Amino acid sequence: MEAESQSHVSEELQKVLLSTDLSLLRSPEAPNLINGSSQDISAVDVNDDILELDEHSFRKLVPLLRSSIENNSLNTVVEDLVNSVDDNFESLESQIMQDSQVNDNLTTSIQEMASIKNIIDGSLKDELMTLQDQLASSTNDVILKKQFFINNKKTTTKISESIILINKILQILELSNKCQELIKDGDFFKALQSLGSLEKIYLQDFRNYDFEFLKEIYSSIPLLKSKIKDESINLIKSSFNSKLEDTLLMVGNKYFDFYNEILLQEWMNSRNAMKLGNFKFNSPLEISLRDPKKLEELRLDHFYHLDEFYDSILIFQELKELNYLCEEFSKEYEFRKAKLVSPLELKSNVSSSLTKKTKSLDDLFGSGFNTEHLKKYMLRILGFLIYDKHLNRSTDYILSQNSYTTTDDFWTVLMNKLSPYLEDYISEHLNNEEELIGFKNFLGIYIAIVENLKLNIEVIYKAHVSIFQKYSALLVRLFDREFSTLLSDDDFMPLTINDKSLYEKVLKICWLKDDELQNDATMEEHAENEFYATLPFSPLYPMTCTLSKKTYNKLVAFLNNFYRHDLNHLNYLLVRTMEDIFSNIVNKKMKEKLDTTSREEIAQVLINFDYFVIAAREFSNILTKENITENPEVDIRLTSIQDLTDSRKYAETKLIELIDSKVSDLMEFVEFDWTSTELEQEPDISVRDIAQFLEMMFTSTLVNLPYSVKTLLIFREFDALTRKFLEVLLNSTPSVISRQSVLNFELNMEFLESVISKIFPNESETTIGNLDSPIPQSPEPENQRSSNLIENNIRSLQSTFTDLKQHIEFLKSQNMEEYKDSSVRMRKYPRIKPENAQLLYRKVAPRTDASSSEQERITPDNSFTDSMTSNRRIAKFFNRT
Known part of the structure; x- marks a missing residue:
């Protein structure tokens, strides 16, 4: 760094000299400094005796020279100037060499500069020696003071270390005391933090010190930690009090x-x-x-x-x-x-x-x-x-x-x-x-x-479901008890109502057939008159409908708020409960009522069964529509519908058996005098009894039966009755009967047939609005449709007497030739079999030792018999027999 500074000063000095006007050098007037070297440099007048420079150049040289002197590099600068003469003044060499005055001035200047250098060197050496003496004295003073300072600093450091040590000891004591207080106050975590700080301070600062009391404090740390652990556990335990x-x-x-x-x-x-x-x-x-x-x-x-x-x-x-x-x-x-x-x-x-x-x-x-x-x-x-x-x-x-x-x-x-x-x-x-x-x-x-x-919640939810099961079973038992009471109190008679509001309430409670609802609409036409209505079912039905709806609503309300899971099973339980109500209670107990010989009671039970089938079907629709699974694809059909239907059929069978039994009993009293020669004017009393029984049965006892059931029973009974009388005519008559007995038999059968028109009421009797008589209890068609249906039923019933009439007509005519004529036979006697025709013909023919010709008239030949058999097959094929 010093060499670079000297080089820099030399270069700057050279630039100043090169920029100086050489014409200013005045060698002749300069004194001979070489010869007068013993003279003090201070006595030299630079401006007059050595070298006259312009003021600007001089100002530039002064700081450079001062800098070189201060840096003790004046010799180096002079050498650089001498060495640079050839380089910097080469261009002027020829000129200088040619100009003797310049050459002389330059030589003189160089010598003078060398002289100045020597003067400066001597002065600087003196000053330097003086400065060295001063420096040595100052250094000794500084060293002495530094020694004092170092000694004082050591003492201060020791004092500071002692203060720090004392503070840390106090901190340890404070931490130990604080830890005890925190443990006493139950603030164990802070106590542990204090112990950690205490332990850290001791290990860092006092491990190598032989302080007995600190060692005791340190040795107590494990005990305090153990106490903190125990107290923390005890604190947790105390929270479980x-x-x-x-x-x-x-x-x-x-x-x-x-x-x-x-x-x-x-x-x-x-x-x-x-x-x-x-x-x-x-x-x-x-x-x-x-x-x-x-x-x-x-x-x-x-x-x-x-x-x-x-x-x-x-x-x-x-x-x-x-x-x-x-x-x-x-x-x-x-x-x-x-x-x-x-x-x-x-x-x-x-x-x-x-x-x-x-x-x-x-x-x-x-x-x-x-x-x-x-x-x-x-x-x-x-x-x-x-x-x-x-x-x-x-x-x-x-x-x-x-x-x-x-x-x-x-x-x-x-x-x-x-x-x-x-x-x-x-x-x-x-x-x-x-x-x-x-x-x-x-x-x-x-x-x-x-x-x-x-x-x-699976296990506890099962218990929750079991509550519903218990509740369902309880409602079933309550229903059973109430239904048993209703059943025992029921009069098994059609429900008669004379209060319109009660009638409307019953219609809302019960499930009826569509045509019955239409009939109810016609009741409004007679609202001004005194109200009177009779419904086909007994009081048991509306009471049971009310009871079943009440039970169902209770079950739904029970499930209303809390049951959200396993809905399929809950829906199954709900359906099963309603099944129990209709199958195991209503159906079972009503079926027990069929163990009676009362036709009226059985007929009413049958009617009730008919409506309970409707109720079960409607409940199926309700369960389907309101199913708690909220699945629109669920289709619920109560099996009790089939159970009630089967019981209804059983009631029909039971009723038919009772009617058949009664008719059979009455038939045992029927006796005809087939040898009578007198024509009777009145039918036999036994036939009148049968006719009266049938009329009373179908116009009074069974009047409330469903129309289809009642019609079926009527057809069945008349068909069975005519077959029985035909059987009597064919097989229970003597070998010879009188013509008068045939006419008397015809009188009895016509009387029996006349009951048909009494069984089916005329159109005026079917009017629903007739308040002077009970409302029709069976759902019969109305107006023209009703009239046509009644006429068709009457004709159909009368057709059950067709076989009997043809046989009677054949007995009356006693014309075997007509029967042999196929065209006449198919028109008048299509239902009479050939063997029956021969049998009847023999019964009314006079019994004599007939000739062969008469015998031939009586007994048809084999070709005729074969023809009759063939015609029977054809007629049977076309369902005409």
Whole structure:
């Protein structure tokens, strides 16, 4: 760096000299400094005797020379100037050499400069020696002062170190004292932090010091840590005291009341206002409608304070002994759980399928255990579930050793143990509607809370479903009891009503046939007259309809709020309950009423069966439309429809058997005098009895039967009756009968046929609005359709006498030749068989020793018989026989 500075000064000096006007050099006038070298340089007049420079150049040279002198580099600068002459003045060499004056001046200048250099060197050496002496003196002073300073600094450092050491000792003492106070105050984590700071200070600063009292303090650290550990564990244990159980019960009650009194009521109001009848409480929709501000009431930090757990976790994390904390916590927690669920034993290996003797809650909790005790027990467990969830979540599952299912496992084990007792309690202790509904509502809220805790509700939900099963069974028993009373009180007579409002109410309650509803519309035309109406069914039917609807509405209302899961099974239970009502109660008990010989009662039971089939079918439609699975593809058809239909058919059969039996009994009294020679004017009394019985049966006793059933019975009875009389004519008559007896027999049959017109009423009698007589009880067609149907039925019934009439006509004519003529026979006697024709012809023919010609007239030849047989086959093929 110094060489570069000297070079820089030389270059600058050269530039100044090169820029100086050489004409200014005045050598002749300069004094001879070489010869006068002993003269003091201060006596030399530079301006007059050495070299005259312009003021500007001189000002430039002064700082450069001063700089070279200060840097002690004047010799170097002079040498650089000498060495640079050839380089800088080469161009002027020839000129200088030619100009003798310049040459002389230059030579003189160089000598003078060398002389100046020597003068300067001498002066500088003197000054330098003086400066060195001063510097040596100053250095000695500085060294002495520095020695004093160093000695003082060492002393100060030692004092400072002592102060720091004393402060740290005081800090240790303060930390030790503070730690004791914090432990005494129960602030164990801060106490542990103080111990950590104390230990760190001691190890860093006092490990090599032999301070006995500090060693004692340090040796007490493990004891203090152990005390902190023990006190932290004790603090956790003390939090599980008897007050916790009271807190658990309080939290369980708080949650239950909030759900029951606030959330449920708000949901019911919202559901009614928004018409959300198909949605249940605690469904996703209901949860989304809850007010978040109100849910703030359920913040768990309001009920459970877990500071001791947080501190303990931090303490044992600091001590790196979390496993020990978890083990101690687990032991205490399991003990508290066992105490909470007592007298149940969670770790017991006893099977949940216990014997009846040891399965009762009374055996567990003692006599006097009731529903309120059970609710209190379950609410305390609910409070613990909430507490356990909150504790594990708030401590990041550290205390459960990262087991995220600890609450679920506890709940699952508990419910597996409790469920048999719970099922038994439901079965044995909840015996009326109020108790079942109350406990159903309790479990419904309880399950909603547990479900929101993300716990498994499968087992407890089964108990909830069992309540519905018990409730359904109870309603079935109540229905059975009430129906039995109604059945025993029923008069088995058509329901007569003289109060229009009651009549309209009955129509709304009962399920009727479509044409009956139309008939009801015509009643409005006669509203001004005195009201009087008769319905086909007995009072049992509307009462049973009311009872069944009431039962169904109770079942639906029971399922209304809380049952959200396993809807297919619940729907099955609902349908099965209605099946029990219609099949095992209504059908079974009404069928028992058929064990009677009263035709009137059986007829009324048959009518009731006919309407109960309608009721069962309508209930099927209701169950399909309102099915709780909310599946539009579900099609429910009660099997009781078929059971009632079969019982209805059985009632028809029973009624037919009774009528047939009565007709058969009457037929036993029928006796005709086939040898009489007198014509009777009145039909036989036995025939009159049969006709009177049939007329009374179908116009009075069986008048309320369904039209199709009644018509079928009429056709069947008349068909059977005519076949019986034809059988009498063919097989029960003597070999010879008189012509008068045939006419008397015809008189009886015509009288019997005349009953047909009495059985079917005329059009005026079918008018529904006739208030002077009972309303027609069977659903008959009206107006022209009714008239045509009646005429067709009368003609059809009269056709049952066709066979009998043809046989009587044949007996009256006694013309075998007509019968032999196929064209006449097919027109007059198509229903008479050839063998029957021969038999009847013989009965009325005079019995003599007939000649062969007469015998031939009486007995047809084989060709005729073959012809008759062939014609029978053809007629039978075309259904004409």
